[in-house]
Amino acid sequence: MTKLDLPNYKDQSPEVKARFDDLKQRDVILDVKHLGKIFDSAKGPVTALEDINFQVHRREFVTVIGPSGCGKSTLIRTLAGLESATSGEVLLEGAAVSGPGPDRGMVFQGYTLFPWLTVKKNVMFGLRNQGVSAVEAESEALEWINLVGLEKFAEVYPDQLSGGMKQRVAIARALAAKPRILLMDEPFGALDAQTRSKMQAYLLEIWRHIDITILFITHDLDEAIYLADRILVLDAHPGRVSELIEVPVSRPRAPEQLLRPEFLAARQRLDELIHPPGQGDEEVGKLNMLRFANVGEEVQPQN
Amino acid sequence: MQRCNLTSRIIVFVVLTLSLASPSQAAAETLFVGYSDWPGWVAWEVAVEKDWFAEAGVDVQFEWFDYAASMEAFAAGQLDAVTMTNGDALVTGSTGAQSVMIIIGDYSNGNDMVVAAPGIKSVSELKGKRVGVEIGFVSHLLLLDALESVGLTEADVELVNVPTNEAPQVLASRDVDAIVAWQPNSGQSLSRVPGSTAIYTSGDQPGLIYDVLAVSPRSLYANREEWSKVVDVWYRVVDYILDPATVDDALSIMSARVGLSPEEYAPLLAGTRLLRREEAKGLYQETEGFDSLHGSTSISNDFNLRYEVYRDPQDLEAYIDSSFTLGK
Amino acid sequence: MTSAPWLAPRIALSQQRERVLTLLSFLLPLLIWAAVSYTPFIWHPNMEITEPGSVNYFQEGMQIERETFQEEYNTQLEAGGELPQGFRANPVYLPAPHEVAIAFYTSFTTEPRRRSEQWLHESLWHSIQIIFWGFTLSSILGVPLGILSGTFAAVSRLHEPFIEFFRYLPAPAFGALAVAILGIYDGPKIAIIFIGTFFQQVLVISNTTRKLDIALLEAALTLGANRRQLLFKVVIPGVLPQLYKDQRILLGWAWTYLIVAELIGTSSGITWFITQQARYQNFDNVFAAIMMIGIIGLLSDLLLARLGKRLFPWERSSNKS
Numbered sequence: 020m021t022k023l024d025l026p027n028y029k030d031q032s033p034e035v036k037a038r039f040d041d042l043k044q045r046d047v048i049l050d051v052k053h054l055g056k057i058f059d060s061a062k063g064p065v066t067a068l069e070d071i072n073f074q075v076h077r078r079e080f081v082t083v084i085g086p087s088g089c090g091k092s093t094l095i096r097t098l099a100g101l102e103s104a105t106s107g108e109v110l111l112e113g114a115a116v117s118g119p120g121p122d123r124g125m126v127f128q129g130y131t132l133f134p135w136l137t138v139k140k141n142v143m144f145g146l147r148n149q150g151v152s153a154v155e156a157e158s159e160a161l162e163w164i165n166l167v168g169l170e171k172f173a174e175v176y177p178d179q180l181s182g183g184m185k186q187r188v189a190i191a192r193a194l195a196a197k198p199r200i201l202l203m204d205e206p207f208g209a210l211d212a213q214t215r216s217k218m219q220a221y222l223l224e225i226w227r228h229i230d231i232t233i234l235f236i237t238h239d240l241d242e243a244i245y246l247a248d249r250i251l252v253l254d255a256h257p258g259r260v261s262e263l264i265e266v267p268v269s270r271p272r273a274p275e276q277l278l279r280p281e282f283l284a285a286r287q288r289l290d291e292l293i294h295p296p297g298q299g300d301e302e303v304g305k306l307n308m309l310r311f312a313n314v315g316e317e318v319q320p321q322n
Numbered sequence: 323m324q325r326c327n328l329t330s331r332i333i334v335f336v337v338l339t340l341s342l343a344s345p346s347q348a349a350a351e352t353l354f355v356g357y358s359d360w361p362g363w364v365a366w367e368v369a370v371e372k373d374w375f376a377e378a379g380v381d382v383q384f385e386w387f388d389y390a391a392s393m394e395a396f397a398a399g400q401l402d403a404v405t406m407t408n409g410d411a412l413v414t415g416s417t418g419a420q421s422v423m424i425i426i427g428d429y430s431n432g433n434d435m436v437v438a439a440p441g442i443k444s445v446s447e448l449k450g451k452r453v454g455v456e457i458g459f460v461s462h463l464l465l466l467d468a469l470e471s472v473g474l475t476e477a478d479v480e481l482v483n484v485p486t487n488e489a490p491q492v493l494a495s496r497d498v499d500a501i502v503a504w505q506p507n508s509g510q511s512l513s514r515v516p517g518s519t520a521i522y523t524s525g526d527q528p529g530l531i532y533d534v535l536a537v538s539p540r541s542l543y544a545n546r547e548e549w550s551k552v553v554d555v556w557y558r559v560v561d562y563i564l565d566p567a568t569v570d571d572a573l574s575i576m577s578a579r580v581g582l583s584p585e586e587y588a589p590l591l592a593g594t595r596l597l598r599r600e601e602a603k604g605l606y607q608e609t610e611g612f613d614s615l616h617g618s619t620s621i622s623n624d625f626n627l628r629y630e631v632y633r634d635p636q637d638l639e640a641y642i643d644s645s646f647t648l649g650k
Numbered sequence: 651m652t653s654a655p656w657l658a659p660r661i662a663l664s665q666q667r668e669r670v671l672t673l674l675s676f677l678l679p680l681l682i683w684a685a686v687s688y689t690p691f692i693w694h695p696n697m698e699i700t701e702p703g704s705v706n707y708f709q710e711g712m713q714i715e716r717e718t719f720q721e722e723y724n725t726q727l728e729a730g731g732e733l734p735q736g737f738r739a740n741p742v743y744l745p746a747p748h749e750v751a752i753a754f755y756t757s758f759t760t761e762p763r764r765r766s767e768q769w770l771h772e773s774l775w776h777s778i779q780i781i782f783w784g785f786t787l788s789s790i791l792g793v794p795l796g797i798l799s800g801t802f803a804a805v806s807r808l809h810e811p812f813i814e815f816f817r818y819l820p821a822p823a824f825g826a827l828a829v830a831i832l833g834i835y836d837g838p839k840i841a842i843i844f845i846g847t848f849f850q851q852v853l854v855i856s857n858t859t860r861k862l863d864i865a866l867l868e869a870a871l872t873l874g875a876n877r878r879q880l881l882f883k884v885v886i887p888g889v890l891p892q893l894y895k896d897q898r899i900l901l902g903w904a905w906t907y908l909i910v911a912e913l914i915g916t917s918s919g920i921t922w923f924i925t926q927q928a929r930y931q932n933f934d935n936v937f938a939a940i941m942m943i944g945i946i947g948l949l950s951d952l953l954l955a956r957l958g959k960r961l962f963p964w965e966r967s968s969n970k971s
Contacts, residue, residue, distance in 0.1 A: 101868050121874030131869035135887045135964050144883070145873035176964040196873050356834070356916075359929070371764055385834060385916045388925070391825075395915060398830035487929070506930060516714045517707050578763035581926045 028284040031267050039265055042076050042248060046112070048200050048232045049075040049098070053107035056093055056258075066257035067093045071107070073251055073263060075200065075232055080223075082235045082247035086293050090258025091236045095204050098234065099125045111199060121145055124198030128205040130185040132177040138164060138188050139173040145196025163191040166225065183214040187221065194231065203235040207242070216274065219245060223272055240289045244282060245272055252292050261292055352381045353541065353548055356392035356404040359580055361505075361587075361594040362428035362533040363405040367579040368559045368572050380551040386579075396421070402541035403549075408532040408615060409460055409622035411641060416632035421536035424549060424646045425556050426602050426615055429532050432525030433593030434464050435508040437493060438500040440517030446472040448521075451499035454484035454492045458629045460531050461486060461502035463622065467530055468522035490514045505590050528595065529605075529612030532619075542643070553646040557599045564596060599647060606644040615642055680747065687746035694738035704731030713739055745934040753934035754941060757923075770923065774942060777908055777919035780836060784843025784911070785904045789897065792851035797893075799852065800859020801885050810856065817849035821907060825914040834915040842914060846907035847900055854896050855889075862888045891962040898954050905947055 031039070054071040057064045067090040075081050083091050096102045098109055100119035109116050111123065124145075132141050139160050146156035164173050167187040177185055186206055193201055207215045219242060226233055237243050243250050247266050254261040267281040276282050357363045366384055369375060375382040387395060389406075396404035397419035404421070406414065411421050442448065445468045455461050462481075469475060484492045489503035490510040500521070501511055512518055524530055535556070542549055563572040570584065577587035597605070611617045619638055626632055654661060663671070686693050697719040702708035705722045719736060726733050740746075745753070757770050768776070799806035821842050828838035862885060870884045912921030920939055927935040959965075 099868075099872055101871065119868070119871035121872070123872065125869065125872035127865055127869060129863075129865055131863070131865045133866060133869075133884065133888070135890070135962070144870070144875075148870075148874040148876070148879055148883075178964065192873070202872075354834075359926075367764070370766065386922075387834075387916055388913055391829075391914060391917075394826045395829050395834045398826065400829055400834045400915075510931065513712060516712060516718060575764065578767065580930070581923075581932075582930055586930070 025280050025284040025287055028264065028267055028281070028288040030281070030284075031265065032269060032281070034269050035265075035267055038270065039248075042079055045076040045078065047074045047110075048077050048079075048112060049234065050110040050113075051098070051107070052110070054094075054097065054104055054109065055106035056090070056097055056102065057105045068097070069257040069259050071258070071260055073260060075234060078226075078230060078232055080226060080233045080235065080246055080248050081251055082237055082243040082249075083251045083253065084237055084240065084243040084289065084293065085253030085258070085261070086255045087238070088258075089253035089255040091238075091253060092204060093258065094253070095125075095202050095234065095236050099123050099202050101125075121149065121196045122199045124193035124196055124201045126186070126189050126193050126201065126203045126206045128208045130177070130182070130189050132185055132188055132192070134177055137174050137176055138169060138180070141177065141188055142192045142195050144192060149196070160191075160195055163195045164188075167191045167221065181214075182210050183218055186210070186218060190222070190225070194225070194229070198231070200232045200234060203233060205236050205238065208238070215242070220274075222246065227271065240286060240293070241277060243289065244268065244285045245277065250285075250289070252289065264288060352383050353402045353545060353552065354400070355382060355384050355535070355552075356387045356395055356401045357384055358387050358389040358392050358405065360389070360405070360533060361433070361576070361591045362596060364576045364579050365427070365559050365563055365572075365596065366405070366556075368562055368575050369555050371575045374555045374558060375552070378551045378555050380548045380555070382548075382552060396536075396538070399538075401538075402545075403535055403537040405533065405535055407460055408534055408619045408641075409463065409626070411534060411536045412619065412623055412626055412636045413631055414536075415636055415641065416626070416634070420539055420640065422539055422542050422643045423534040423536050423615065423619075423641055424542070424643050425535040425553055426597055426605050426647070427533050427535060427556065427560075428594050428596045429529050430504065430524035431528055431593055431595035432523045433505040433508065433590065434461065434502070434524035434531060435504070435512075435520040436465060436468050436500055436502050436522040437489075437508060437511040437515075437518050438521045439493060439496065439498075439515060440519075442499060442521065443519055444472075445469065445522050446474065448500060449474060449478045450480075452480045452482055452497070454482045454489060454498040454501040456486050456502075457481060457483045458626075458631050459486075461504065462629070463625050464522070464524060464527075464530060465502045466625070467527050471522070471526070493518065505593055509589070523593075525593070527612055529614075529618050532605075532615055533594075534615075536641075539640075550646055560596050560598050563591075564598065602647050606642075606648060684747050687740060687744070690738045694740055696739045696741055697736040698739035699734060699736040701733075701735035703734035704729075705734050708734050713741065742931050743933050745937055749934040750937040750941065753932075754938040757935055757938055773919050773923055774946070777912065777921070778946065780839050780911060780919060781843060781901075781904055781908060783836070784840040784907075785847055785901055787840065788844045788847040788851055788904075792848045793855055793893070793897075796852045796855025797859050797881075797886060797889065798856075800856035800862075800889070801881060806856060810853065813849045813852055817853065821846040822910040822914070825910075829915050836915075836918075838914045839911040839918075842911035843904050843907050846911075847904045850903060851896075851900050854900065855893060858892045858896055859885060859889050861892070891958070891965045894954075894958050894961065898951055898958075901954075902947060902951065905943065908943075 051071055051073050054068055055066070056068040057066050059065075071094065073081075083094065085091055093102060097104050098116075100116055100123065103117070116123070133144065136144065139157065142160035142163050143153075143156040146159060147153070151159070161170070161173060164170055167190060169184060169187055169191070172180060172184065177188065180188065189206070190201075207218050210218060222233075223246065225231075233246075235246055237246075244266055245268075250264040250266060252261045252264060253259065264285060266285055268276050268279065268285065355366075357366050370384050385392075385395075385401070392401070392404050393406055393410060393414050395401050396406075397414055397417055399419070405427070408423060411423055415421055436445065436448075436453075438448070442451070448469070453465060455465050466476060469478065482492075482498050484498070484501060486503045486507055489501040489507045491514075492498055493501045493511045494514045503511060504524075508520070508523075512520060535552075537549060562568050563576075573584040573587055573591065576591070577584045580587070605613070605615050607614045608616045610620070612621070616638065619641065623636055623638060627635060653664075656667070695716060696713045697716050699708050699710060699712050699714060699719075702710060702712075704726050708714070708722070714736075716738070719734065723734060725731075760770070762769055795805075795809070799808075799810055824845055825838065825842060828841040832838045832841055866884055866888055867880060870880055875883065908919070909921050909924070912919045913925065917925070920943065924936055924939045927933075927939070
């Protein structure tokens, strides 16, 4: 793979730097301290996560990426309370969390919409659990459905929706329950490329307009950079924090930025971390470069 | 409200089911009698159909069973009386459900048969052959009697345990050389296997099997008057069936009970010797042998003990109450 | 456009073809039955005698194996006696279709001959009630228990090992006990249907419940559902369509226990009719009664399938296939 002549990914424009300064001043929503997770398997204990430390600030967008087996999913499930930690702790706005709760909303790759409920009833689900009256829950749900652009489908059952639409309902459903943080586990992983980039735009748009903090797992390097303020890069076996990258790309994001030097610099750094040279992953890297290069109109594919 | 309605109905049902479960003490009024498919027992249908119990001023409820199920229900205390053979009364009694035989209704007069495959024309030819029989039950007793009549013993034949209702098929399959069964299975065996012969029947040994009405001692003690009326009705039934003027009406009632035409039923009735009161009286002497209920039941008792149907000899005196027939 | 081949793996058939094949599925067995019944050279192992001739034990109307008939025929031929006549016949166990059809019709139109006797449709109705109550009582207990043990491992452990053992015990063997406890009428019969259904039901339904996608439960948890809400707002509605299908299958099983159930206690219902007719070799009536049970079973299942489509509209698209 040809090395491109790119700036250092740690160089930040004044605008970007100001944004990070501001971010760091904000409240810490999620504080992960020395988090460890060991699974018991037939072959003995397996360390999935080891001494994970990081903080997420209010309205920050953090993506998590790493090679397969790095424990991304275990991490987010532990944060959601669906798995219990073996060591360390997770604080949500200062309070330790144990089980799952509505303060940490979750969006799964598999949609997990309730097939027996209409779109509207799905979105009302969290509100009704919290004792919101049916009338109130309904009007709130309709607002959320509007926000994700599905007002025409409020009375439709999920199996009549496309994958992208389903995931928009899932996002609306999670947000309607008013979580402090939204945990997203490869939510767009099952979508085709076109739908996926649309969904990324949707998500950023929603995030810009409401007070929500997002932790987002992906295995797609471009997606990780395009969405994030910071990227948590994990190592595999055991899952450990390899680096916490501050994305040097300014906001608001637009598809054109995929070809900006600072984007490519971050891209190259991720590549180095996730596909270290000499591990036979070169081919994959090349294919990825080709794909994103094709998106741009001014740049010809590199051979 | 719909749902309440359903719920209450279910509750009513459960309560009803449970109330069925409580022992029938409350039935001091109604006497429950189980009967089944044997001409001598189907005869009761005449009284049921003609409402003779009401005429006699006694409240009797007859319930139709499979034979084995009727004895089971009696043993479980669900019936006040049941129709069965004198031998089976002992077997049922040995398990704790004692009974008192108050009516000798009939004896089998040819309906029980040893049916031999073509080529075998007499009991003595059974020596060394395979015989299908329901071991430990009345058919077995008939077979032993048949063998004894020609000086053979059980050791001279090979017994194969065959349920009575499968006898026709088993004989037809030629896996055995003879079967022992009663009607309708005995007749079907004959017609199913052309050339087969009834080489010995209950007609050769009248009194081998008596068919009785057996009443639970508790009910008999509590309702002596009522049972006496039932016995009177029974002899009215026997007279009605045996009277040539009314036999056709009786046949049509009885055949309807088992789902046959009167013509089909006539031969089955013929193999059953119904007993008028005067004849029955003669069977209450305490003699040895088959010509008394005592003698026949005593032979059954010995047979049951020999085949370990039960271990302890039954007190035969307690099983027989002749006073209803002999007269007050 | 050429139409698709009839045998295309996992491809849905056109409606027209579906109808043709459904019809065939009934017609083929009927054809085989008719062929065996009406074609003298297929099977027909017996001879029905029309003229006994000089064979002493032959009687008109008697059935006899063909070989024996031939032997006797030859014997008479050599002896110069009168020759027996007859035609090939099937054993009485296999009545011909038209005989069964006639029996089917007449058994419904024959008036009861005794006062205490029931019309056939009344007997059938009685059997249906036995099934209904046995199955309903079983479901009242079995469905909630199945759902609970499919949801909570502790509930499952508490009784499933025992049920796994108990379900192998033959339900009819409890007949005598049921009579002793529940009397001689419908109680013990309902109890046998209950025993025959209940244990399978708990296992089948807890298994169905366990198959519910756990991600739905996790999603509900992250939406703040408590244990009660999980059970009533996720587990139960989530398994309902499959549970309904399970119930339809279980109802079919309940029917198979009817014949043994109705032999317990007083003789009643369609079983009384079947056993009594079989005892006296009227197999046309027996077949007619078997057909009735089949028809009732099939119709009720079709009805329930229809109802299911209305009850679970969200399943509609997946039902299409």
